[in-house]
Structures are given as C-alpha cells and as structure tokens.
Amino acid sequence: MAINVATMFRVSIFERFLSDGNDGTSLDRVLYWILMAGIDLKALALFSLLFGVGLAIQYDHLSADSRRTTLLVRRLAFLMLIGAAHLILIWNGDILFEYAIAGFVVLPLLFCRLRILTIAGTALLAVFLLSSFLPPIASMPSRAWMAQNVAEATRIYGSGGFAEVFVFRVQELSGFLPLHLSIFPRTIALMLIGAAAWRAGLFRVGSRASRWLPLVAAIGLLAGGILAVAHVNGWLHMGWRAELSFERLGTVLLACGYGATVVWAANRADARQLLTWAAPIGRMAFTNYLMQSVIFGWLFYGYGLGLFGKLGVTAALAIGIGVYFLQIVISAYWLKRYLYGPVEWLWRSAMYGTRQPLWRA
Structure with a gap:
C-alpha cells in the first residue's frame, strides 16, 4: 500500500526513473x-513467497479431493479474470494478473517432491540474480517516452474523466510490460521457494525447519538491509550490471528477513499479541487490495478528487495509512459476522463451482 500510494497513485510510476526523489520537503525526501x-x-518479493505458500496450502488441503487439479485451475483462472478487470478498469499497477x-x-511443480521444488526455485532465482549480465527480456521505454508519459499522466489522471483515464490507462500498458x-522469473522462483518452505514445515511450531527462523531473519535483515541501503545511497561502485545483481539479492534477502521475523514472532505467544x-x-x-485501488483511484484521478501530481510523499502516505487503518476496523467488523471477505467468498464459490457459506452461525 505504501509503495503504491506514494509512487503509482500519487504520480506516474515512470517519474521514479527520471527523478532521484529529492523533490518536496525534507520529510518527503526522508x-x-x-x-x-x-x-x-x-x-512484492514477500508477496511472491506468500503466494507460493498459499498455493502449497491449497494443494495440501485438497489432497483427498479427486478434483484437486481442476479446483486449483479454477482458483487461478478466477484470479486472472479479476486481475484483468482490475488492470483495465481500475488501476494498471495490478499484480494479480x-x-x-x-x-x-x-502448479505442475506442486506435484513434485520438496527437493525438486527447492532446486527449481533456487536455480531460477540464481538465474534471475545473474540475468543483469544477459540481454534483457524486453527493453525499457526511452527517457523521452517516459518524460512524455509523465506529462500526459499528470494532465489526464489529474483532471480527466473516467473515459479519458480509461483510454490512457490502456495505452500506458505497453510501458509496464518490460517491468x-x-x-x-523472480516471481516464479519465489513462489516455488515459498511452496518449499511450507512443505519443509517452516510454519509449523516446533518443527526442525522452524528452528532456523531466527537465523534466517537475522541474516536477511542484516545482509539485505546493508545491500538495500548501499544501493539507494549509490555506494555500490562496481558497474551497473553487478550493482543490479546485488540490488536484486538485497531485495530478496530483506524480504525473507521480514517474512522470517513475522513467522517467528507469530509462533511465540508473547510476541503474537503484537500481530493480532x-x-x-x-x-x-x-x-x-482491490478496495484500496478503488479508493485511491477516486482520490487521485480526475473523475474523483483529482489529487494526482498535487501531493508530496508525506501527504499521500498519510492518506494511505488512514485508509489502511480504516480497513483494519472494517475487516474486524466484517469478520465478526461473516466467514470470509466478500471477494474471498466469491473466489471460493467460483473455485468450488457452488455457493459457499458466508454468514457465521
């Protein structure tokens, strides 16, 4: 939410490739x-890991169901459908598709053993980390294209009606494709590693794998944090290809550090209270996730309040945090009465092909 509201709803995503982030007040820059x-x-890396965990949980949960593959395919197909609608109609920063x-x-690799999942995920991640030395899959747009896009986005997103915003959003997708x-490749690699982590029992309290959580957290936070800070501050003077590889490594390590810290805390009764x-x-x-896009779209785009391009990082982030805490309250209220969120319920019903229970008894 924080990244989305500060760098994609507030301004064009391509502005970050043209600016060093030193605009605005001192607090904005910090x-x-x-x-x-x-x-x-x-x-995003942590989300990829969690998505893999979720796939593995669903796979194991349906182990006794002869329709397991069909149900999982339905689950992903519905996600793709919602992602496409979100991408085209609401916000082109969508990641669901x-x-x-x-x-x-x-999905096919979930039928493999833990060793295969681990080897495939690790190997693909290594390829991704070293791919900066290979020709790019797709070239990024030129600086001239990005500068023109930022100017048009500021005008259209900031003051255009729904139809004008819709047309520009679709036209802009070609620039998002290289991103x-x-x-x-990293997304697939981390999904495989997430599925392997679940299979290895990393989330089971007292398992052998869970004993490694403090070490994974410490290494991830320390090494990943150092690499992330060094990259942002421009301290890695080793050629852009090597710098990109180390930046990617730092991103993955820090994401793993975050995840391991939360799982370790959730497995301890004293620390769990801080997360409930x-x-x-x-x-x-x-x-x-979808509601944030609807809300931020109305706040920042011309068919709503038209705040696009008019706020600094601090103001946009404050709005985002306000929306986030409002969602915490609404989510808690909703789940006292219902078993699932509305989209989660629809997703579940589409997956099983029949209306699922929603109300709590």
Whole structure:
C-alpha cells in the first residue's frame, strides 16, 4: 500500500526513473528514502513467497479431493479474470494478473517432491540474480517516452474523466510490460521457494525447519538491509550490471528477513499479541487490495478528487495509512459476522463451482 500510494497513485510510476526523489520537503525526501530502501520491491518479493505458500496450502488441503487439479485451475483462472478487470478498469499497477499466470507455471511443480521444488526455485532465482549480465527480456521505454508519459499522466489522471483515464490507462500498458517481464522469473522462483518452505514445515511450531527462523531473519535483515541501503545511497561502485545483481539479492534477502521475523514472532505467544491486530485485514487481503485501488483511484484521478501530481510523499502516505487503518476496523467488523471477505467468498464459490457459506452461525 505504501509503495503504491506514494509512487503509482500519487504520480506516474515512470517519474521514479527520471527523478532521484529529492523533490518536496525534507520529510518527503526522508520518507521516500525509507520507502525505496525498506519496502520498494521487497513487499512484492514477500508477496511472491506468500503466494507460493498459499498455493502449497491449497494443494495440501485438497489432497483427498479427486478434483484437486481442476479446483486449483479454477482458483487461478478466477484470479486472472479479476486481475484483468482490475488492470483495465481500475488501476494498471495490478499484480494479480501476473501472479495468476505465474501460478499456472508453478502448479505442475506442486506435484513434485520438496527437493525438486527447492532446486527449481533456487536455480531460477540464481538465474534471475545473474540475468543483469544477459540481454534483457524486453527493453525499457526511452527517457523521452517516459518524460512524455509523465506529462500526459499528470494532465489526464489529474483532471480527466473516467473515459479519458480509461483510454490512457490502456495505452500506458505497453510501458509496464518490460517491468513485469523483468521480475517474472523472480516471481516464479519465489513462489516455488515459498511452496518449499511450507512443505519443509517452516510454519509449523516446533518443527526442525522452524528452528532456523531466527537465523534466517537475522541474516536477511542484516545482509539485505546493508545491500538495500548501499544501493539507494549509490555506494555500490562496481558497474551497473553487478550493482543490479546485488540490488536484486538485497531485495530478496530483506524480504525473507521480514517474512522470517513475522513467522517467528507469530509462533511465540508473547510476541503474537503484537500481530493480532493485522489478522483481520490479512484474512481479507484480496478484498482490501482491490478496495484500496478503488479508493485511491477516486482520490487521485480526475473523475474523483483529482489529487494526482498535487501531493508530496508525506501527504499521500498519510492518506494511505488512514485508509489502511480504516480497513483494519472494517475487516474486524466484517469478520465478526461473516466467514470470509466478500471477494474471498466469491473466489471460493467460483473455485468450488457452488455457493459457499458466508454468514457465521
């Protein structure tokens, strides 16, 4: 949410490739630095890991069902459908569509043993980390194209009606394609590693694998944090290809550090109390992700309040945090009465092909 509202709803995503983030107030610059070093791409990497965990959980949960493959395919197909609608009609920063495609790639490998999952995920991740030395899958748009796009986005997103915003959003997708293609191998690799982590028992309290969580957390946070800070500050003077590889490594390490820290804390009764407030919004993550896009679209685009290009990082982030905490309250209220979030319920019903229970008894 923080990255989306500060770098994609507030301004054009391509502005970050043209600016060093030194615009605005001192607080804007500090917050932007924190976002770039601590969250940017790390949240996406963590999401990829969690998506793999989720696929493995569903696979195991359906082990006794003869329709397991069909149900999982339905689950991913519905996700792709919602992702496409989100991408075209609401916000072209959508990630669901890409994750559904990656899920179809990962699905056949879920039938393999833990060793195969681990080797495949690790090997693909290594290829991704070293791919900066290979020709790119797709070239990024030129600086001239990005500068023109930023100017048009500021005008259209900031003051255009729904139809004008819709047309520009679709036209802009060609510029997003290289961004998605560049991280697609990482997405698949981390999904496989996430599935392997689940299979290895990393989330089971007292398992042999769970004993490694503190070490994984420490290495991830320390090594990943150092590499992330060094990259953002421009301290890696070793050629852009090597710098990109180390930046990618730092992103993955820091994401793993975050994830291991949360899982370790959730497995301890004393620390779990610090995390319980996040449970409702997490159980309704699909609904809340889509609702953030609807809300931010109305706040920032011309068919709503038209704040696009008019706010600094601090103001946009404050709005985003306000929306986030409002969703925490609404999610907790909703789940006292219903078993699932509304989109989660629809997803579940589409997967099983029949209306699922929604109300709590």
